[in-house]
Amino acid sequence: MSSLDKSLYSGFVLNDLNNDFACFHGGAFFEGIGVEFDNLKAKDNIISADVLDAWFSPAPKIDEIINKDLEWIIRTSPPTHAEGLIKTISEIRKVSQDSVLPGSGSSDLIFRIFPYWLNSSSKVLILDPTYGEYTHILKNVIGCKIETFRLFREEGYKVNISKLARKLKNKFDLFVWVNPNSPTGLYVDKEDIKRLLADNQSCKRIWIDETYIEYLGKDKSLERFAEKSSNIYVCKSMSKVYALSGVRAAYLCASPFNIKELRVITPPWPISLPAQISALYALKQESYYFNRYNETNELRKQLVLNLEGLGINEIVPGVANFLMFHVPREFKSVSLIIKECRKHGLYLRDISTMGSCIDNAIRMAVKDSNTNKLMIQILQKVLNS
Ligand SMILES: Cc1ncc(COP(=O)(O)O)c(C=O)c1O
Numbered sequence: 001m002s003s004l005d006k007s008l009y010s011g012f013v014l015n016d017l018n019n020d021f022a023c024f025h026g027g028a029f030f031e032g033i034g035v036e037f038d039n040l041k042a043k044d045n046i047i048s049a050d051v052l053d054a055w056f057s058p059a060p061k062i063d064e065i066i067n068k069d070l071e072w073i074i075r076t077s078p079p080t081h082a083e084g085l086i087k088t089i090s091e092i093r094k095v096s097q098d099s100v101l102p103g104s105g106s107s108d109l110i111f112r113i114f115p116y117w118l119n120s121s122s123k124v125l126i127l128d129p130t131y132g133e134y135t136h137i138l139k140n141v142i143g144c145k146i147e148t149f150r151l152f153r154e155e156g157y158k159v160n161i162s163k164l165a166r167k168l169k170n171k172f173d174l175f176v177w178v179n180p181n182s183p184t185g186l187y188v189d190k191e192d193i194k195r196l197l198a199d200n201q202s203c204k205r206i207w208i209d210e211t212y213i214e215y216l217g218k219d220k221s222l223e224r225f226a227e228k229s230s231n232i233y234v235c236k237s238m239s240k241v242y243a244l245s246g247v248r249a250a251y252l253c254a255s256p257f258n259i260k261e262l263r264v265i266t267p268p269w270p271i272s273l274p275a276q277i278s279a280l281y282a283l284k285q286e287s288y289y290f291n292r293y294n295e296t297n298e299l300r301k302q303l304v305l306n307l308e309g310l311g312i313n314e315i316v317p318g319v320a321n322f323l324m325f326h327v328p329r330e331f332k333s334v335s336l337i338i339k340e341c342r343k344h345g346l347y348l349r350d351i352s353t354m355g356s357c358i359d360n361a362i363r364m365a366v367k368d369s370n371t372n373k374l375m376i377q378i379l380q381k382v383l384n385s
Helices: 040-045 060-068 070-075 083-093 106-117 132-142 161-168 190-197 223-228 256-263 273-284 286-309 334-343 369-384
Strands: 100-103 123-128 145-150 172-178 203-209 232-237 250-253 322-326 361-365
Touching: 060 070, 060 273, 070 273, 083 100, 083 250, 083 273, 100 106, 100 256, 106 132, 106 172, 106 232, 106 250, 123 132, 132 145, 132 172, 145 161, 161 190, 223 232, 223 250, 273 286, 286 322, 286 369, 334 361, 334 369
Parallel strands: 123 145, 123 172, 172 203, 203 232
Antiparallel strands: 100 250, 232 250, 322 361
């Protein structure tokens, strides 16, 4: 039976979703600003290093265009299927328009598509640790059988490709691979992934989440590989790499055949007008963003040195805009450090919920140079108090 034949969302296990069941997300910095936005100035006194929003501004052209026609942009319906944005993605990323499905952030794509593909008898493989929202949708919403591919602290949380190849022989309905992974920030090379997955038919579908891939530089994405494959889907958040987290834009890239099936469950106006405009112009400003990625790499290296200066030595050598590190036993517990940092306006992420094996570790976003210095000063104060 094809996915199109089954009744939509038959996989849901939670019919009475209420706030208690809402997807847990460890980002808490809005507590320091106020969710009713009555004093946005408060944002200047907090450091949101618990989420991985870009430290840099969206490309200047976006600001110029949105500000010029803001009133009209806010009250106007966007192109129904994000046609212009899809055309631009196709031109810039060199994939066909038929291979692209738009979404209001990758969260929208994940929550729209997974319940359509999967039900409680589906078997899904995810990394452990990995981005926590995947566990939520698979376990709490759909009720799938989840298997994990453990990444070990003793092995520096690296993905062991030959072990993974053996694991994948166990036939899965879906394998979710976040690359670079979160919270580790580690990356498996594109060519290794291609070799592993080229003829893999033991997984019905493979979902590669490339939320942070652009930080590695040009041409690291598997979008074009996915377009030619029968079972690979590459999920492209535009939040963290184009500084667009607030407007919500993303797209999925897969073969035209596979994308066609998913158009049926895609609503009209899947992306707001401010987001379509921002995403389209972001894609056209590649060189602006590449300069920011290079700067991010330098800022991250400096942050590593500064953390080492505090006596934090077990830092995972991530490649994106964040770092994961273990807090040495002689320091306070992670929960206490996080609590005390918040009193100084610094929000860090306790990542114990992101895997079964994470012990006393923190994930911290890379910020601009001054903010990084401030974060280190606050951490130093908290660790020494
Ligand atoms: C690995 C990963 N995937 C997906 C998302 C969701 O991103 P968005 O919905 O903003 O595209 C995030 C956000 O933090 C993430 O870290």
